Amino acid sequence: MTFQIGRWTNRLRAGLAGLAGVxxxxxxxxxxxxxxxxxxxxxGYTLKVKLxxxxxxDPLYTRIPEWxxxxxxxxxxxxxxxxxxxxxxxxxxxxxxxxxxCAGWDHTSFMAQYGELYTNLFDIVPKATLGAFLPxxxxxxxxxxxxxxxxxxxxxxxxxxxxxxxxxxxxxxxxKAKYGKDLAPPDTIDDFRNQVEFFANPPKMxxxxxxxxxxxxxxxxxxxLLSYGGEYLNxxxxxxxxxxxxVQALQFFKDIYAAKAVPAGxxxxxxxxxxxxxxxxxIALDFDWPGWAAYFNDPKSSKVAGDLGVSRAPAGPSGKRLxxxxxxxxxxxxxxxxxxxxxxxxxWMTNYDTNMLEAHxxxxxxxxxxxxxxxxxxxxxxxxxxxxxxxxWKVSLAEDAYPVPHIAQWIEISNxxxxxxxxxxxxxxxxxxxxxxxxxxxxQILEDAGLLK
Amino acid sequence: xxxxxxxxxxxxxLLLPAGLAIVAVVLxxxxxxxxxxxxxxxxxxxxTLYRWIGFxxxxxxxxxxxxxxxxxxxxxxLMVALNxxxxxxxxxxxxxxxxxxxxxxxxxxxxxxxxxxxxxVGFQFNFLLNDNVGLIDNLxxxxxxxxxxxxxxVGTWTANLSILxxxxxxxxxxxxILLLAGLFAMPRDPLxxxxxxxxxxxxxxxxITLPYLAPFITIAMTIRSLDVGRAYDMVRIxxxxxxxxxxxxLWTLMARVGFDNAQMGAANAMAYVSIxxxxxxxxxxxxxxxxxxxxxxxxx
Numbered sequence: 001m002t003f004q005i006g007r008w009t010n011r012l013r014a015g016l017a018g019l020a021g022v023x024x025x026x027x028x029x030x031x032x033x034x035x036x037x038x039x040x041x042x043x044g045y046t047l048k049v050k051l052x053x054x055x056x057x058d059p060l061y062t063r064i065p066e067w068x069x070x071x072x073x074x075x076x077x078x079x080x081x082x083x084x085x086x087x088x089x090x091x092x093x094x095x096x097x098x099x100x101x102c103a104g105w106d107h108t109s110f111m112a113q114y115g116e117l118y119t120n121l122f123d124i125v126p127k128a129t130l131g132a133f134l135p136x137x138x139x140x141x142x143x144x145x146x147x148x149x150x151x152x153x154x155x156x157x158x159x160x161x162x163x164x165x166x167x168x169x170x171x172x173x174x175x176k177a178k179y180g181k182d183l184a185p186p187d188t189i190d191d192f193r194n195q196v197e198f199f200a201n202p203p204k205m206x207x208x209x210x211x212x213x214x215x216x217x218x219x220x221x222x223x224x225l226l227s228y229g230g231e232y233l234n235x236x237x238x239x240x241x242x243x244x245x246x247v248q249a250l251q252f253f254k255d256i257y258a259a260k261a262v263p264a265g266x267x268x269x270x271x272x273x274x275x276x277x278x279x280x281x282x283i284a285l286d287f288d289w290p291g292w293a294a295y296f297n298d299p300k301s302s303k304v305a306g307d308l309g310v311s312r313a314p315a316g317p318s319g320k321r322l323x324x325x326x327x328x329x330x331x332x333x334x335x336x337x338x339x340x341x342x343x344x345x346x347x348w349m350t351n352y353d354t355n356m357l358e359a360h361x362x363x364x365x366x367x368x369x370x371x372x373x374x375x376x377x378x379x380x381x382x383x384x385x386x387x388x389x390x391x392x393w394k395v396s397l398a399e400d401a402y403p404v405p406h407i408a409q410w411i412e413i414s415n416x417x418x419x420x421x422x423x424x425x426x427x428x429x430x431x432x433x434x435x436x437x438x439x440x441x442x443x444q445i446l447e448d449a450g451l452l453k
Numbered sequence: 454x455x456x457x458x459x460x461x462x463x464x465x466x467l468l469l470p471a472g473l474a475i476v477a478v479v480l481x482x483x484x485x486x487x488x489x490x491x492x493x494x495x496x497x498x499x500x501t502l503y504r505w506i507g508f509x510x511x512x513x514x515x516x517x518x519x520x521x522x523x524x525x526x527x528x529x530x531l532m533v534a535l536n537x538x539x540x541x542x543x544x545x546x547x548x549x550x551x552x553x554x555x556x557x558x559x560x561x562x563x564x565x566x567x568x569x570x571x572x573x574v575g576f577q578f579n580f581l582l583n584d585n586v587g588l589i590d591n592l593x594x595x596x597x598x599x600x601x602x603x604x605x606x607v608g609t610w611t612a613n614l615s616i617l618x619x620x621x622x623x624x625x626x627x628x629x630i631l632l633l634a635g636l637f638a639m640p641r642d643p644l645x646x647x648x649x650x651x652x653x654x655x656x657x658x659x660x661i662t663l664p665y666l667a668p669f670i671t672i673a674m675t676i677r678s679l680d681v682g683r684a685y686d687m688v689r690i691x692x693x694x695x696x697x698x699x700x701x702x703l704w705t706l707m708a709r710v711g712f713d714n715a716q717m718g719a720a721n722a723m724a725y726v727s728i729x730x731x732x733x734x735x736x737x738x739x740x741x742x743x744x745x746x747x748x749x750x751x752x753x
Contacts, residue, residue, distance in 0.1 A: 088712045095496040095717070113497045113715065203594060203602045206585065213695050264604030265584035267696040273583065280586045408497060412714040419519075423697040426607075448493065 037129070037351065039344040043072035047341050048101035050089070052328065053080035056291070059361060060152065060354065067348045073341055083107065087411075090117060102336035103345050106149040108140050108326045109215065112408040118331035120146040124339050129347050137327055137366045140403035149329030150350040151366035153358045156313070156325040156401040158392050159192075160278060160286040160296060161185055163309040165199060174198075185311035186285070189227060189322075192314045193252060199284035200261035207256065208285045209277045212267035217421055218414035222404065223324035224249035227316025233405050237451045239413075239442040242435035245318075250424050250431040257425050267422055279303060287313065287322070293389045294362030308385060310392050313400055325401035327366060362386070364393050409445050416441035486721045494718035501718070510722035519698055520706065524727060527703040530613070531681055531734070534620050535674055541621065542628025543670070547658075549629070550636045560633070567626045575690025578619040582606055582691075606692050609699045616691055616700055620684045627680075628673050635669030636662070667745035675738040679731065703727050 051061065064075050078101050079089055087110055093099050094117050106118065122130075125147070130138060137154045141147055165171055166183055175183040179194050186192040196207030211217055221241075222232055230245025240246075256262055263269075263277065271289070278286035279296055281303035286292075299305040313322040330346035332339055348354070355370035365371045371394055378386040404410050417438035424434035446452040490511070493504040514520055549559050569577075581588050582605040590602040605615045639662065647657045685704035688694065694701035694709070703723070711720030 084713075091496040091712065091715050095499055095502075097499060116497065116499075203585070203590075209585075213693060263585040263602070264607050267604075268606045268692055273579075276583075277585050282585055412716070415709050415713055419695060419698045422695055426697055428697055449495075 037347070039067065039071055039348055040340060041072050042338065042341040042344070045072075045338055045341055046074045046076050047103065047338070047345055048076045048078050049345070050079040050086065050101055050104040051077055052083050052086055052105040054082055059357060060349070063349060063354050063357065067345060070348075071341070071344060073345075075345070083110075087113075090114060093117070099333050099335040101333060102338065102342040103330055103332055106329050106331040108149070108151075108329070108403045109219075109410060111141065111148040111329075111331070112143055112406050112410060114148070114331070115143070115146075115408065117333060118148055119334045119336070119339070120148075121150060121332065121343075122147045124332065124343050125150065125347065132352065132367050132369065133350075134366055134368050134371065134397060136398060136401055137325075140325060140327060140401070141329060143406045149327070149331045150346050151327035151329040152350045152354060153363040154325065154327040154366045154397060154401075155289050155291065155364065156323055156393065156396050157287050157289055158313050158396050159185055159311045160288055160292070161309050161311065162281075162284055162304055162307050164307050165284055166309070171198075185309060186314045187311075189224070189252065189314050189316045192285070192287075193256060196256050196261045196285060197259050200259065202260050202263075204282065206263055206277075206283050207261035208287065209262050209266045209269060209274050209283050210253065210287070211271065211274060212269050212422065212425070213418055214270065215411060215414040215418075216270050217418045219324045219404065221249055221253070221417075221421055223322040224252055224316070226402075227314075227318055227320050227322055229316070229318035229320075233407070237405075237407060237446055239439040239446070241442075242432070242439040246435045247431045250421060250435060253421070254425050254427070254431060258427065267425060290364045290389065290393050291362065293386070297385055310385075310389050312392055312396055321396070321400040323396065323400035323402050325397070325403055329366075359390075362389070364390075364397065407446075407449075407451065409442075409449055409451070412445050413442045416445060487725060489718050490721035490725055492718045494716075494721075496712075496715040496717050506718075510719045511726070513719070514722050514726060519701065520723060520726075522698065523694075523701045523703050523706045524730070526613075526701065527727075528730065530617065530620075530702060531678060531730075534617055534624075534681055534684075535677055537617070537621050538625045538628050538677065539670060539674065541625045542673070543632050543666070545625065545629040546632035546636055547662075549633055560630070563626045563629050565626070566623050567630075569623065571623065571684060571686035572690055574619055574623045575687040578615065578687075579606070579691050582615055607696055612692055612696075612700045616684070616688055619687055619691065620681070623684075623687070624677065624681075627677060631673040631676075632666060632669055635666045639665045664745070664748055667748070668742060668751075671738055671742040671745055675735065675742070678734040678738065703730075 051057070068074055079086065081089065083105070086105055090104065091113070094114070099117065104118075106114065111118070122145075129150075130147070133151065134154070137151050138147070140154075141149045141151060166185065172183045175181070175195075175198055178198065181191070183195075186195050192208075198207070199205060200207040211220055225232060225241055225246055228245040228248045230243045230249065231240045234240050257264075257267070265273075269277070274286065274288060275292050275295065277283050278288065278292075279302035293310070296302045297305045297308055315321040330349055332342040332346060336342045350366065352367050352370050355365035355367035356374065359365045359370055359374035365374060371390070375387065375390045375394070378390060407413075420429070420434040420438040420441075423429040424431045429437070443452060489502060491505060491507060493501045493506050493509075495501045545563060549556060549563065552559055566574075580586075582590075584590050584602040584604040584607075587605075589605070590599070593599045594602065603611065605611045643661050643665075644657060647661050652660070685702075685708060688700065688702055688705050689708070692700045694705035707720050707723050707727070710716050710723065
């Protein structure tokens with residue numbers, strides 16, 4: 001009986017705290033309110049969360065104790081795994097219906113799968129909070145009018161290059177003689193292909209390196225396809241990537257692979273392998289994510305430190321620049337027993353201060369003011385490299401970035417497609433054969449899901 | 454009469470908790486997974502567990518050449534890995550059994566590879582075999598053995614052999630330790646009798662040591678045949694079945710379909726077809742075990 005009373009008292013306390021939280025969050029965040037945000041108070045409440053784990057995320061989680069102190073709530077981290085393992089766990093939670101937690105990691109490339117897990121944040125997050133995000137980044141987290149996550153930092157790829165290779169007079173003369181153009185960071189995909197092949201001198205130097213498997217390869221193909229004027233799925237969700245544009249896109253990877261302008265092992269590489277390769281100094285150009293910016297310029301970890309330039313992603317014949325984008329973020333479960341506390345938590349974990357913390361580590365903020373302020377800050381420090389990084393990525397995020405197709409089957413289609421793309425790159429199939437096979441598999445997946453008749 | 458009946462029930466009552474536990478943790482999951490293999494079960498849409506699709510998952514599977522290639526590759530991988538590990542493990546065990554000083558230290562050192570998690574082994578070999586920044590290619594290039602790097606994890610043969618090498622490195626010690634225990638358990642009398650009768654070292658090994666070790670070898674093979682599935686993590690890190698399916702094994706394929714793609718119904722259908730493989734290996738090794746025990750006179 002004592003247990004029963006205690007449990008009901010706790011529930012009542014949590015409920016009241018929740019109501020207080022709603023009032024505080026909604027009231028203070030209403031338009032026109034003071035900029036200092038009130039995150040509410042939730043004394044005695046324990047917020048259960050599932051977060052992405054890994055060294056790169058630990059600095060972000062130093063913000064959690066501050067939120068606990070501010071609100072009186074406690075955070076219980078139920079799970080902290082890498083993104084792919086956490087994805088499996090979230091699916092298992094969905095399958096078993098065992099969702100006894102409130103807030104969790106999410107990503108724009110994965111979020112479409114979690115439609116039954118996470119709630120629409122437009123319904124529970126105040127507009128003033130949403131107004132602080134970069135518009136294009138926030139838009140990429142919307143599916144069918146539902147806001148799936150609040151981004152804490154955002155990603156799109158731009159070009160890293162070794163400046164000394166471009167400053168070399170001999171390289172400049174040879175390039176001009178061969179291609180009839182000045183040697184400058186690639187502005188088009190044709191420039192990119194030419195320069196990758198021009199700089200390649202294996203095994204001492206390779207032109208570039210690319211993600212050769214899983215979603216990494218499909219994502220790179222996806223943006224190349226769009227730049228060549230193709231579309232991945234049409235408006236009825238029918239796969240359209242086995243088009244002439246698709247062949248051109250896949251041919252790009254096949255050509256630079258056949259020319260030995262990339263390490264042969266790139267077909268097995270993912271992001272860490274790519275970063276390590278570029279940092280080793282044996283790669284001329286690396287089309288990569290902003291999270292590497294600080295690492296590449298650190299002499300302790302990179303041989304190209306101090307010799308780095310960055311430029312905007314190249315554009316294809318369609319005029320569209322490469323712009324596959326994704327954002328890590330936080331979501332709130334539909335089953336959450338205290339949504340105001342969860343909203344307070346994810347708002348805190350994505351607010352200006354959190355974004356500045358991430359920006360100081362070289363990551364791209366999702367908060368508009370944080371983006372402006374970090375640029376001002378690095379300029380004041382005369383850090384030309386980081387100024388260039390932030391300014392370049394700001395333009396890319398504002399003008400070039402777009403998310404993957406918003407279908408829950410994106411990862412499944414990636415898994416079905418990438419072995420076919422690999423077969424084409426390795427010369428086992430023609431690009432058209434590989435694309436047709438991949439499109440057949442993708443069609444079957446979408447038919448099974450009821451998206452195609 | 455009543456007391457005699459209740460007396461007969463006692464053993465069954467005592468066994469009941471264990472029986473219930475086995476039903477709960479083995480039989481029920483097996484039945485549920487078998488049922489789900491006839492459904493369109495997708496983990497992200499729990500309601501699909503109740504969408505009955507008959508044999509469609511199995512029909513697709515039988516028409517899927519990728520699955521059959523993965524199954525065949527897995528059988529070959531199992532047979533080659535197990536036999537290599539057995540031969541190497543036996544060699545190591547025989548050598549260590551002859552060491553008179555520092556044997557304990559040697560036994561501990563032998564066990565090091567099995568202490569590594571398969572994920573870590575995968576990362577280690579991935580780094581060693583990287584064709585641009587990897588240690589092996591750089592060493593070979595520096596020594597002038599090769600002039601262009603070898604993409605170990607790309608070619609069909611080199612990629613499969615690389616995975617095999619990682620698996621053998623990690624697990625040979627399991628065989629070595631089990632067979633070493635068998636060598637220590639061997640009676641000395643037959644060996645001494647063989648020496649008195651003038652048998653040479655090979656004859657002693659072939660006709661005395663090996664038959665005595667046969668039950669240990671068979672038990673080790675049985676355990677390892679089921680355990681090689683641990684190599685999933687390692688293969689996942691090194692190649693994840695690629696490139697272009699060249700190193701795809703059943704475990705990487707099933708895990709991708711079941712967890713990455715959330716198609717648990719289809720993955721369970723694969724599991725039920727491939728379970729034939731496990732049963733075949735288990736029955737084969739069990740028969741070998743009986744035969745070797747019969748040879749040693751342990752059973753009639």
